[in-house]
Amino acid sequence: MRNPSSSSSSDGTKKITPCCSKVGIKKGPWTPEEDEILSNYIKREGEGQWRTLPKRAGLLRCGKSCRLRWMNYLRPSIKRGHIAPDEEDLILRLHRLLGNRWSLIAGRIPGRTDNEIKNYWNTRLRKKLISQGINPTTHKPLIFNQVVHDQLASSSSTSNPNTPSLEIMEEAGVSSTHQAAATNFTTNYNIPIDGGFMMGSLLPSSHGHGHNCIGDYIDNCDEDTFSSFLDSLVNDDDFMNHINEQQQQSSVSSYNNIGTIDWEFADVLSTKVGSDDQHGAAASLNDQL
DNA sequence: AAACGCTTCAACCGCTTATAA
DNA sequence: CTTATAAGCGGTTGAAGCGTT
Numbered sequence: 001m002r003n004p005s006s007s008s009s010s011d012g013t014k015k016i017t018p019c020c021s022k023v024g025i026k027k028g029p030w031t032p033e034e035d036e037i038l039s040n041y042i043k044r045e046g047e048g049q050w051r052t053l054p055k056r057a058g059l060l061r062c063g064k065s066c067r068l069r070w071m072n073y074l075r076p077s078i079k080r081g082h083i084a085p086d087e088e089d090l091i092l093r094l095h096r097l098l099g100n101r102w103s104l105i106a107g108r109i110p111g112r113t114d115n116e117i118k119n120y121w122n123t124r125l126r127k128k129l130i131s132q133g134i135n136p137t138t139h140k141p142l143i144f145n146q147v148v149h150d151q152l153a154s155s156s157s158t159s160n161p162n163t164p165s166l167e168i169m170e171e172a173g174v175s176s177t178h179q180a181a182a183t184n185f186t187t188n189y190n191i192p193i194d195g196g197f198m199m200g201s202l203l204p205s206s207h208g209h210g211h212n213c214i215g216d217y218i219d220n221c222d223e224d225t226f227s228s229f230l231d232s233l234v235n236d237d238d239f240m241n242h243i244n245e246q247q248q249q250s251s252v253s254s255y256n257n258i259g260t261i262d263w264e265f266a267d268v269l270s271t272k273v274g275s276d277d278q279h280g281a282a283a284s285l286n287d288q289l
Numbered sequence: 290a291a292a293c294g295c296t297t298c299a300a301c302c303g304c305t306t307a308t309a310a
Numbered sequence: 311c312t313t314a315t316a317a318g319c320g321g322t323t324g325a326a327g328c329g330t331t
Contacts, residue, residue, distance in 0.1 A: 101319090101320090103319060
């Protein structure tokens with residue numbers, strides 16, 4: 001494990017983490033005895049008050065370490081071991097929508113911790129996607145993105161600056177129907193090609209400022225709505241019902257076509273124009289429909 | 290059997306966010 | 311409103327285990 005004395009900031013000065021700086025605080029792997037003490041204490045007294053918990057429980061650990069051990073290993077609800085294919089699929093779908101929001105992703109997968117999912121992603125899923133030629137950050141094809149982006153950069157032949165050129169769409173194999181939809185889609189929703197819209201900005205605590213129907217939809221959600229939105233990803237059939245309910249309740253015009261947008265096209269388009277993240281939301285939702 | 294390289298995952302760190310005083 | 315403290319998060323590390331040579 002890591003050397004406790006090696007902690008330093010980028011400018012070389014030592015940084016002290018208050019709860020872990022005391023002499024006599026144990027670090028490194030937990031022993032079965034420590035696990036038992038912590039488990040028994042939390043079962044008896046409950047979670048929380050992590051900073052003072054070690055002293056009260058009689059452990060020579062910092063509160064952070066106790067919390068982590070409990071959250072990631074000792075909690076009775078934790079499901080350890082092999083991640084099933086359906087769990088893997090869910091991780092992929094949620095990551096495509098949420099990015100590296102491990103805690104949020106874990107919250108949607110019963111019995112799995114953020115640390116476990118993060119590790120699984122970094123050691124397996126990331127490599128798996130790369131081996132399949134998929135960018136693990138954007139979930140788009142690795143090579144195609146670059147080619148189209150380069151083409152797009154040298155093109156200025158469309159009247160709407162947000163719309164990819166018809167030549168590019170033809171080259172990319174987009175049908176004429178979808179080409180027309182592209183113009184409508186990008187015009188109606190004023191989607192800027194360069195986006196700057198991170199998937200993480202879909203979250204209530206980190207609002208994006210791009211104009212995107214899905215982004216707007218989620219930006220205007222409260223936490224319960226967002227939570228139920230994520231639940232709908234787990235239960236695919238619920239998603240359209242959820243959107244339709246929101247449509248009826250909302251007078252925001254940009255929501256009006258949300259149930260009729262050609263999401264398959266949105267996915268194709270997002271790949272073609274290279275504004276991965278902004279369209280990534282639509283693309284990920286497309287997969288659910 | 291030994292040496293080496295690679296993979297996994299528990300645990301730590303620093304930072305941010307939330308809450309209390 | 312400001313400051314201090316606690317909790318939570320994501321990135322990173324490195325020991326242990328495993329496979330290969």
